[in-house]
Every structure is written in C-alpha cells, then in structure tokens.
Amino acid sequence: MVKRAARLRLPPLPRWAVVCIWVAVTAIFAAILYRLTKGMNHGILNPKGEIAERQRNLLAFAAALSLLVIVPVYAMLFAFVWRYREGHKRSYKPNWDTHKVYETIWWGIPIIIIGILAAVTWVTSHSLDPYKPLASSKSPVQIQAVAMNWKWLFIYPEQNIASVNEVVIPTNTPVEFTITSDGPMNSFWIPQLAGQIYAMSGMSTKLHINAYDVGSYKGLSSNISGTGFSDMKFAVRAMHQTDYEQWISTAYASHDALNETVYSQLRKPSINNPVALYRVISSDLYDTIIARYMHPDSSQVKTTEENQPSQTKLPTSQDTDHPMHDMGGM
Amino acid sequence: MNLLASILGDRMSWDYFWHGWVQFGGQAATIGGALAVVAGLTYFKKWGYIWREWLTSLDAKKIGVMYTVVAVVMLLRGFGDAVMMRLQQMLASGDSKGFLDAEHFQQVFTAHGTIMIFFVAMGLMFGLINLVLPLMLGARDVAFPLLNSISFYLYLAGFVLVNLSLVYGEFGAVGWLAYPPLSELQFSPGPGVDYWLWSIQIAGIGSTLSAINFIVTILRMRCKGMTLMRMPVFAWSIFATMILTLAAFPMLTGSLFMLSLDRMMGMHYFTSELGGNAMMYINLIWAWGHPEVYILVLPAFGIYSEVVATFARKKLFGYTSMVWALMAIALFSYLVWAHHFFTMGAGGNVNAFFGIMTMIIAIPTGVKVFNWLFTLYKGRIRFDAPMWWFVAFVTTFLIGGATGVMLAVPAIDFQVHNSLFLVAHFHNTIIGGVVFGYFAGLTYWFPKIFGFKLHERLGKLAASLWIAGFFMAFIPIYILGFLGATRRLEKFDPSYGWQPLFIASAIGTAVIGLAVATQLVQLGYSIWKRKQLQDKTGDPWNGRTLEWSVPSPAPEYNFARLPVVHSRDAWWHAKQGQANIYEGAYRDFELPKNTGTGVAIGIAATIFGFAAIWHLWWLCVVAVTMVVWVLVRRMMNEDTEVLVTAAQARKLDATRKAAA
Numbered sequence: 001m002v003k004r005a006a007r008l009r010l011p012p013l014p015r016w017a018v019v020c021i022w023v024a025v026t027a028i029f030a031a032i033l034y035r036l037t038k039g040m041n042h043g044i045l046n047p048k049g050e051i052a053e054r055q056r057n058l059l060a061f062a063a064a065l066s067l068l069v070i071v072p073v074y075a076m077l078f079a080f081v082w083r084y085r086e087g088h089k090r091s092y093k094p095n096w097d098t099h100k101v102y103e104t105i106w107w108g109i110p111i112i113i114i115g116i117l118a119a120v121t122w123v124t125s126h127s128l129d130p131y132k133p134l135a136s137s138k139s140p141v142q143i144q145a146v147a148m149n150w151k152w153l154f155i156y157p158e159q160n161i162a163s164v165n166e167v168v169i170p171t172n173t174p175v176e177f178t179i180t181s182d183g184p185m186n187s188f189w190i191p192q193l194a195g196q197i198y199a200m201s202g203m204s205t206k207l208h209i210n211a212y213d214v215g216s217y218k219g220l221s222s223n224i225s226g227t228g229f230s231d232m233k234f235a236v237r238a239m240h241q242t243d244y245e246q247w248i249s250t251a252y253a254s255h256d257a258l259n260e261t262v263y264s265q266l267r268k269p270s271i272n273n274p275v276a277l278y279r280v281i282s283s284d285l286y287d288t289i290i291a292r293y294m295h296p297d298s299s300q301v302k303t304t305e306e307n308q309p310s311q312t313k314l315p316t317s318q319d320t321d322h323p324m325h326d327m328g329g330m
Numbered sequence: 331m332n333l334l335a336s337i338l339g340d341r342m343s344w345d346y347f348w349h350g351w352v353q354f355g356g357q358a359a360t361i362g363g364a365l366a367v368v369a370g371l372t373y374f375k376k377w378g379y380i381w382r383e384w385l386t387s388l389d390a391k392k393i394g395v396m397y398t399v400v401a402v403v404m405l406l407r408g409f410g411d412a413v414m415m416r417l418q419q420m421l422a423s424g425d426s427k428g429f430l431d432a433e434h435f436q437q438v439f440t441a442h443g444t445i446m447i448f449f450v451a452m453g454l455m456f457g458l459i460n461l462v463l464p465l466m467l468g469a470r471d472v473a474f475p476l477l478n479s480i481s482f483y484l485y486l487a488g489f490v491l492v493n494l495s496l497v498y499g500e501f502g503a504v505g506w507l508a509y510p511p512l513s514e515l516q517f518s519p520g521p522g523v524d525y526w527l528w529s530i531q532i533a534g535i536g537s538t539l540s541a542i543n544f545i546v547t548i549l550r551m552r553c554k555g556m557t558l559m560r561m562p563v564f565a566w567s568i569f570a571t572m573i574l575t576l577a578a579f580p581m582l583t584g585s586l587f588m589l590s591l592d593r594m595m596g597m598h599y600f601t602s603e604l605g606g607n608a609m610m611y612i613n614l615i616w617a618w619g620h621p622e623v624y625i626l627v628l629p630a631f632g633i634y635s636e637v638v639a640t641f642a643r644k645k646l647f648g649y650t651s652m653v654w655a656l657m658a659i660a661l662f663s664y665l666v667w668a669h670h671f672f673t674m675g676a677g678g679n680v681n682a683f684f685g686i687m688t689m690i691i692a693i694p695t696g697v698k699v700f701n702w703l704f705t706l707y708k709g710r711i712r713f714d715a716p717m718w719w720f721v722a723f724v725t726t727f728l729i730g731g732a733t734g735v736m737l738a739v740p741a742i743d744f745q746v747h748n749s750l751f752l753v754a755h756f757h758n759t760i761i762g763g764v765v766f767g768y769f770a771g772l773t774y775w776f777p778k779i780f781g782f783k784l785h786e787r788l789g790k791l792a793a794s795l796w797i798a799g800f801f802m803a804f805i806p807i808y809i810l811g812f813l814g815a816t817r818r819l820e821k822f823d824p825s826y827g828w829q830p831l832f833i834a835s836a837i838g839t840a841v842i843g844l845a846v847a848t849q850l851v852q853l854g855y856s857i858w859k860r861k862q863l864q865d866k867t868g869d870p871w872n873g874r875t876l877e878w879s880v881p882s883p884a885p886e887y888n889f890a891r892l893p894v895v896h897s898r899d900a901w902w903h904a905k906q907g908q909a910n911i912y913e914g915a916y917r918d919f920e921l922p923k924n925t926g927t928g929v930a931i932g933i934a935a936t937i938f939g940f941a942a943i944w945h946l947w948w949l950c951v952v953a954v955t956m957v958v959w960v961l962v963r964r965m966m967n968e969d970t971e972v973l974v975t976a977a978q979a980r981k982l983d984a985t986r987k988a989a990a
Contacts, residue, residue, distance in 0.1 A: 025798060033805060036830045043813035044745045055745045062739055066732035073699060077724050080706040084642070085713060093708040097645035106700035107651070110693040114735075118686040121739050125682035128741035131675065184512040185608060187673060187748055191814030195744020198674050200609070201511065201602040205675040218826070222748035222816035224505050226517055227432045230819045293602045 042192065048217060048238070049193035050134060050210040058124055065117055069110070130197050130207045133174065140174040140208070143167060144286040147179075147186035147199040147221060149269040150228025155286055161251040162258050162285075164266070164276040165234045170244040171214055177207040182267060182289050187223035190236050196222055202293030211238035228271040235275070251277045258285070341521065341945045346499045352429060356496040363403075386924040388475035389886050391779055393482050394460030398772070400489055401453025404445050407493070409846060411442035413839060416803075420836040424824035435820035436503035437522065441492070443506025448530050449489055451626045451760070454768040456485070456540055458629065459568055462775050463544065465877035465884055466562050468553025468893045473546035475922040476964070481536040481543065483932025488533030491939045495525035499943070502526035505818065507615050508589070510600035510608040515593050521943050524593065528939035531586045534579050541575035544568055553876070555895040559653070562875045562898075563646060566653050567632025570660040571625050577664070578621035585614040594945070609674065616667040624663040626760065628656060630767025631698060634723060637716045637770050638702045640871050642709030645899060648701040655694035655701075662691045672740040673747050681740035688738035692731060699724065714871065715789030719770035722797040726762025730755060733808070751811025754804045761800055769793070769849075777865035781883040785863065788852035795845035802838025806831040874902040879911060881986045887974065890983035891916055916976040916983070923970050930960045 013021075047053040083090060126132070133140060144155040145167070154167040169175050179188050181199040189196030194209040199221075211217075221232035239247065256262065258278035263285070282288070348354075371377050384392055418435055422428030430438065460478065464471055472478050495501045500522040504513045513523050548569045552561065561569075588599040589611065598606035639646040646652065668676065668684040702724070711717065733755040736742050746752055769792075777783045810831050815822070822828055856863055869878040876893055877884065879901045893911040897903050904911045934956040941949035974982075 029802060029805075032834065033809065036806075036834060037809055040813055040827055042826065045812050052745070055741055058739060059736060059742050059745070062736045062742060063732070066735055069696065070728050070732055073703070073728055074725070076703050077721065080703055081711060081713075081721060084706055084709050085711045088710070091708055092710050094644045096708060097647050097649060099704075102704065103648050103651055103697075103701075106697055107693070110696040114689045114693055117689055117735065117739065121685045121689070121741075122682045124739065124741040125685060126678035128744070129678045129681075130744065131677065184517055185509060189814075189816070191745065195741070196673050196747060197744070198671070200674075218814065218823075220814070220816060223509075224436065224512065224818045226512060227436075227503075229436075230432060230821050233823070
C-alpha cells in the first residue's frame with residue numbers, strides 16, 4: 001500500500017543484518033555492565049548474615065524457576081516469527097485455533113511451576129518471618145530502633161545506652177530489633193544482613209538478624225519520609241563479642257545522658273546527624289515514644305475501645321503482635 | 331485589603347509563584363505551551379472549528395482522539411520528569427548535589443508517577459476504547475454519549491490542575507500514592523498534596539463514569555448476531571477492565587476523600603494521633619491500586635490479541651482460554667493488594683496468602699502468552715510496525731513477569747521492596763506491557779481514524795530504539811536494586827559505587843528520548859505525506875473485525891447500515907465470501923447533537939478543584955452550583971438528537987463508496 005515516495009531513502013537492511021546488529025548491541029551492553037559491576041560486593045547478593053543469606057538463596061531459586069518459562073518462550077517466539085514470516089513455504093493453517101492437548105499443556109506447566117513456588121512461599125513466609133526468633137544457643141541482644149526526622153535512634157534497653165545513626169552488634173549472636181517511628185513511616189533495612197520491615201509511629205514491628213562476619217554494613221530507610229529521606233542511613237558495625245562489650249562499656253561510661261530535654265532536642269528535624277552515643281536513664285523511653293501516638297485522654301480510649309481493642313493496649317517492647325492484626329477494620 | 335483576604339483565604343500567597351530557576355523552566359514551558367495553543371488557534375482562526383468539530387462533539391472517535399492528544403502531551407511531560415530524575419541521580423554522588431534539591435526531586439518523582447498512571451496510561455486507554463470499541467461491536471456510538479464527554483472533561487480538569495501546580499503552588503513531595511502520615515497536614519502543610527489529591531480525584535470520578543458507560547455499551551450495544559463469545563478479544567479485555575474500574579475506582583475516591591477530610595477539616599482517619607491509622611489508607615489505596623495495574627494492562631492484552639491474529643493472518647488461538655484467562659486475571663487482581671506491603675509486618679499466614687494469590691495471576695498471563703505464540707505458529711506473519719511492538723512486548727514483559735513472581739515471594743520481597751529492583755520491575759511491566767501495547771494499538775487503528783497510515787519504517791525504528799533504550803535504562807536499575815539502592819534518593823554516598831550504573835541508565839534514557847523523538851517525527855512526516863500513506867480501502871492490514879469493514883476515516887455514524895454477524899472474525903469471513911454482514915434495508919437512526927455541557931462541567935470541576943486546593947470555600951459552592959445548573963439545563967433540553975433518515979443513510983453510504 002505504501003508507495004515508494006513515502007519512504008525514507010535508506011536502503012532496506014537485510015534480515016540477517018538486523019539480527020547481527022541486535023546481537024552485537026546486546027553483547028556490547030552486557031560487556032559494559034559486567035565491567036561496571038565487577039567487584040561490587042555490598043548488596044543483597046553478598047549476604048553477611050543468616051537471614052540475608054537464606055533470602056538470597058530463595059531469590060536464586062525463584063530466578064531459576066522463572067528461567068524454565070522464559071527460555072522456552074523466548075526460543076518459541078524467535079523461532080515462530082522467523083519461520084512463519086510472510087513468504088514461507090511451510091504449512092499455513094489460518095483456521096487452526098484450538099487444540100485441547102496443547103492448551104492443557106500450557107495451563108498445566110505454569111500451574112506446576114507456580115504450585116512448586118507456592119509451596120516454597122508458604123514455608124518460607126513462616127520460616128523467614130522477620131518476627132520469628134532465630135535459633136541460637138545465645139539469648140538475643142535487644143535493640144530498639146526509632147526512625148526520627150531524619151535519623152535513626154538505637155536504644156539498648158538492657159545495656160542502658162543509645163546511639164544515633166550507628167548500631168553496633170556482636171557477630172554470630174541473634175539480635176532482636178523492635179522498631180517504631182517518631183514521625184512519618186520509614187522502612188528499616190540492612191541489605192546485607194536481612195530484609196526490611198516498616199517503622200510506624202504508635203506501633204512496634206520486629207526484625208531478627210544474625211551477622212556472620214565482622215564488618216561495617218550500610219543500613220537505610222527505603223520508605224520516603226520527607227526532605228531528609230536520603231540521609232536516613234546508618235552504619236551497622238558487627239564486631240566480636242569482646243569488642244562489642246568494650247564498646248558498650250565505653251558508651252555507658254563516657255557520654256551524655258539521654259533525658260527528656262536531650263530527646264526533645266533530638267526530635268527536632270535535622271539532616272545528616274553525626275554519630276552520637278548516650279547513656280539512657282529512663283528504662284521506658286521506647287514505650288514513651290510509642291505512647292506519644294496513643295489516645296491522649298481517657299474519653300477517647302473509651303470511644304475507640306469497642307472497634308479497636310488492641311489499639312488501646314499500650315504495646316510494650318515485648319509485644320510480638322503483628323501490627324496489621326491490630327487494625328480494627330481488617 | 332480585608333475584603334481581598336476574606337475572598338482569597340489565608341492559603342494563597344505570592345510566594346507560590348517563585349521557587350527558583352529550575353522550577354521557572356516548568357512554569358515557562360507550561361505557560362508557553364498554553365499560550366502557543368491559544369495563539370495558534372487565534373492566528374489560524376480555528377476557534378470556531380475546534381469548538382464545533384471537537385470540543386462539543388459527542389462522537390466517541392473524536393473524544394478518543396482528544397483523550398489521546400492529552401495523554402501524549404502528558405507523556406512528554408512525564409518523560410521530562412523521568413529525564414530530570416535520571417540526570418539528578420547521575421550527577422548527585424558525594425559532593426555534587428545535582429541540580430534538584432530534595433523537596434523538588436520528590437515533587438518530580440511524585441508528578442512522574444501520578445502523570446504516567448492517571449494521565450498517560452489511563453488517557454491512552456480511554457482514548458483507544460473510544461476510538462475502536464463501538465466500531466468493533468458494530469455500534470454507532472457508546473451507550474451514553476454525553477456521559478462520555480463529561481468523563482473526558484473531568485479527565486481534562488485533572489490534567490489542567492496537575493499542570494497548574496507547575497505554575498502556581500507546588501506538587502506533592504510524597505510519592506505517587508501519598509502514604510500518610512507523611513501526606514497529612516502535619517508533615518506536608520503546603521498545597522502540593524492537595525494538587526495531587528484533587529487532580530486525581532476529579533479524573534478518577536471521570537474514570538468511574540466511563541466504566542459504567544463502556545460496560546453498558548458492551549452489554550447493550552452489540553450488533554445483531556454478536557453474542558458475547560463472538561466479541562473480539564479486545565472487547566472482552568475492555569469488559570474485564572471496566573468491571574475492574576467500576577469496582578476499584580470508588581475505593582480510590584473514598585480513600586482520597588478521607589485523606590482530604592483529614593487535610594481540610596482536621597479529621598483523623600489516617601493520622602498517627604487520635605485513633606487514626608495510616609495502615610487503613612495503605613490497604614485501601616492498594617485495594618484500588620492493584621486492580622489499577624490490571625486496568626492498564628488488560629486492554630493492552632486485548633490489543634495484542636487483535637494485532638497478532640491480524641498480522642499472522644490466522645484465527646486467534648484459544649479464544650475461550652483467552653476469555654477465561656482475562657476474567658481470571660480480573661478476579662485475582664482483587665485478592666493480591668497486600669503484596670504491596672509484606673514489610674508492614676502482617677505475619678506469615680497473611681503474607682503467604684497474598685504472595686500465593688499474586689503468583690497465581692502468572693498462570694492465566696502465561697496462558698495468554700502461549701496462545702499468542704501459537705497464533706503465530708503456522709501463520710503467515712506480516713511484519714508491520716504493530717508486530718514490532720508485539721515482539722518488543724513479549725521480550726520485555728516476560729522478564730517483568732518473572733521479576734514480579736520473585737517479588738511475590740514475601741521472603742524475597744523483604745529484600746527488594748521499595749528498592750530500585752522494584753522500580754525496574756514495574757517499569758518492565760508497564761512500559762513493556764502497557765505502553766508498547768498502546769503504541770501497537772495506536773499504530774494499528776490510526777488509519778481507521780485519520781484515513782492514512784503512520785509511516786512504517788519510522789515506526790519500526792521507534793520500536794527498535796524503545797526496546798534498546800528500555801533495556802539500557804532499566805537493566806542497570808535492576809542491578810542497583812541488588813546493590814541495595816532504594817528508590818526516591820536524590821543523592822547517595824559515592825562509596826556505594828552506584829554512579830556508573832546511574833550513568834548507564836541515563837544513557838538508556840537518552841536512547842528512549844531518541845525513540846520518542848522518532849515517534850514525533852513519524853507523526854509529523856506521516857501527516858505531511860498523508861496523500862501517499864492514504865488508506866483507500868478501509869482495510870489496510872487485511873483485518874478481521876468489523877471496524878475494517880467501514881471506510882477510513884470511519885464516518886461519524888460508524889455504520890450506515892448496522893452489520894449482522896454470524897461468527898467471530900466476521901469481517902474476515904465476509905471477505906472470504908462465507909457470509910454477508912451488510913444485508914437488509916437502510917433504517918432511520920439518530921445521532922447525538924453537539925453540546926457544550928461537558929465543557930461547562932469540566933470548567934466547573936477545574937474551578938472546584940482549584941478552590942478546594944486553596945481553601946476558597948465560597949468558590950467551591952459556586953462551582954457545585956454551576957454543575958447542578960448545567961445539568962438541570964441539559965435535562966430541560968429536549969432537542970438533543972438529529973435524525974438521519976434511511977434515504978439519507980443510503981445516500982451517505984453511496985457517496986462514501988464512490989469516493990473510495
């Protein structure tokens with residue numbers, strides 16, 4: 001239909017040349033990406049802790065399973081469009097539009113693959129639930145993490161110390177983070193140690209980790225929380241038990257007390273806070289932060305008691321309820 | 331002065347006009363663009379023409395063209411936002427701060443997401459439905475032509491508001507779904523979140539109305555003989571989509587309404603205090619938001635089904651499977667919303683349920699891909715531009731689907747949630763699935779609407795550049811996700827070593843830019859060469875469905891005589907002499923007269939939105955009164971249709987045939 005004159009005056013490329021160009025472009029692109037990513041070892045594919053490692057293995061498994069579909073479909077797509085392009089001498093069946101066996105096969109194969117993945121999903125959703133304590137002979141270290149505008153506060157309730165934008169943990173010891181927010185929602189994430197969990201005001205979430213290796217890992221918030229969001233990052237320093245204990249005692253001995261005045265100072269929005277260490281005087285600092293978002297007077301507690309029973313209960317740091325279970329409306 | 335203050339309220343301020351030079355660029359582009367349109371219409375004396383032929387028209391095809399034009403304008407703006415983000419992240423490593431501050435960067439990505447979903451994808455979708463659905467069903471129009479026009483003007487009101495935020499005020503800096511408590515007054519006191527709220531609130535109501543319209547059109551307006559199971563798969567996909575829209579959009583309206591009550595009236599649905607609960611909003615918005623992504627992609631699946639069958643010159647393989655797969659996807663899309671927040675701490679049972687429901691959707695989707703492939707098998711495939719988009723779609727969408735299944739496993743999601751891996755995933759599905767699909771559809775149906783084809787080789791070049799640019803832009807983004815890069819960072823620590831990958835991604839974006847430029851050139855060149863590209867037959871692709879049985883461009887009344895079909899692919903069979911679809915006598919029919927009702931409601935809706943954003947309560951009352959007045963006046967009007975007699979219809983048909 002299209003007349004010659006309407007075309008751009010470029011010679012049409014033969015089909016093989018088009019294919020060669022695509023292959024070459026893909027190869028060059030892959031080579032560049034390989035070069036760019038060589039030596040990068042700080043992401044979720046290089047786990048340094050128990051949970052992150054199991055999550056990485058699960059990712060690899062799911063990727064391999066999906067290749068079972070991707071590879072044949074790619075092969076079929078390119079084979080069919082190559083073989084059945086206009087002008088071929090093969091059979092042409094314009095009215096062939098159904099085949100019970102074939103259709104059963106391609107309803108069946110995805111059902112089997114998804115069935116396998118669904119079973120794995122069911123098991124891992126429970127075994128890798130961030131609320132689940134990790135098996136270990138040692139009792140877990142308790143750390144309370146508070147997302148603030150725009151810094152992270154870490155409280156060690158058993159050691160009575162606190163730190164800002166840095167958290168120190170012992171290696172090969174389970175650590176139980178109890179997480180909340182004193183402001184907008186954030187997400188608490190240490191990619192090399194474990195997947196993330198939201199930090200929400202008035203509620204507690206939990207995350208268990210266990211770091212294998214000594215080292216400094218990056219921690220960050222992955223949920224937008226306002227102007228200083230990009231600076232919601234913290235360092236996770238994993239060290240041997242003795243070094244960790246050393247750090248605790250220096251922290252306790254040598255720094256300022258985190259009292260109400262200091263906390264209200266800290267609560268003001270600020271960006272790029274330097275690492276700071278505090279002694280903690282009040283043992284219920286974390287609970288106070290959560291209670292800030294509870295109902296301020298008893299009359300309101302009364303009115304909401306019927307529809308949102310668990311909201312009126314003051315969550316404590318030992319509270320293991322999942323927050324979505326607390327939703328009155330769910 | 332006091333009077334002025336009481337009229338303008340306490341929110342408006344001169345400060346909202348000036349934010350800095352980068353923002354000035356946006357202001358200049360918006361005002362310049364608007365002025366250029368006004369000046370052009372005035373200079374060429376086209377105001378009367380545009381009013382009579384377009385703005386007041388109730389012809390679905392013209393409304394479809396207007397939707398498409400607006401969506402393309404928004405595509406360019408949304409792409410501009412994408413370029414700004416890529417440049418910023420490429421530059422802002424370490425000491426270099428780039429050219430956007432945090433607040434502005436956050437506005438840019440919020441606008442990008444909002445615009446691409448609500449104003450580009452939804453606009454192109456409603457555009458295409460309007461262009462072809464009635465033709466495909468053998469109908470002269472949609473069920474409610476005026477409602478159709480009103481829907482379009484509500485969408486246009488949203489478009490005006492979202493662009494007005496560039497000129498006066500600011501946009502939300504909270505992400506495209508504006509999670510509270512960040513989007514509450516406490517943390518976002520400015521008018522930005524309100525611009526976001528009211529622009530999509532108004533456009534969203536238009537979408538709900540459209541859904542009613544198209545569902546009734548499909549159920550009541552099909553021509554004689556077209557049973558549901560004889561409908562083209564595109565019509566089925568629209569049926570599924572519109573059921574989703576009708577059930578999902580009221581949830582969006584409700585959640586936005588509650589958030590606006592929080593912000594305007596000091597209520598506490600979603601605040602942290604006084605019993606409010608942000609998790610409610612997040613659940614509600616995703617209960618709309620997940621069906622929404624299927625609302626976008628199902629019509630694209632419908633388009634691919636038409637394109638593949640036409641260009642393979644073969645019946646669509648597994649029609650019944652295709653229909654069941656569409657309906658299964660529509661159903662399951664309601665049962666998966668919580669997969670957007672596995673990380674909220676819902677526990678193993680809840681997460682596993684939503685994860686498994688999510689991966690189940692991969693089954694019918696996979697079936698559709700196999701059916702398309704086996705439509706190609708033993709066909710005679712013509713490689714026109716729409717087929718290039720189809721091949722581009724399969725190659726990209728497969729990867730997007732696979733990464734989606736990975737994200738559906740909660741334990742994996744904990745590691746990639748809110749990371750750039752997620753960003754790459756949904757661009758993979760939305761660009762590969764939705765955008766390529768709509769480009770295929772626009773290329774395919776363009777001659778039916780305008781009477782000439784788009785230039786073929788430029789189209790193929792655009793498709794090639796798009797797919798190359800897509801992979802170059804988003805494979806690095808996937809890798810960045812693996813490296814622990816989260817979304818929405820306007821700067822990052824140089825020690826992470828992310829910069830080279832951001833540069834690679836920016837280069838890919840430049841290639842996409844070339845692709846978009848090629849498409850604009852393609853459009854311009856095709857208009858210039860429209861004589862050579864003219865479609866004289868009305869059936870340029872050797873099509874299968876009813877729209878190809880009428881001349882191109884399709885007449886206002888679509889069919890002089892309504893067709894009667896006896897099978898699927900009725901036109902294909904008619905061409906082979908197996909059946910006659912135009913038999914029987916010409917009959918009288920009525921066409922809707924032009925009306926300015928939609929325009930007036932659109933203007934009132936824009937005023938209402940603006941007033942609500944700036945807390946001008948008196949103006950809200952004025953706007954609502956205006957809507958009521960316009961509607962009552964319209965109801966009083968009995969003279970809304972023109973009669974075309976059987977004799978006239980016969981004559982019109984004969985003239986068209988003689989011209990062809």
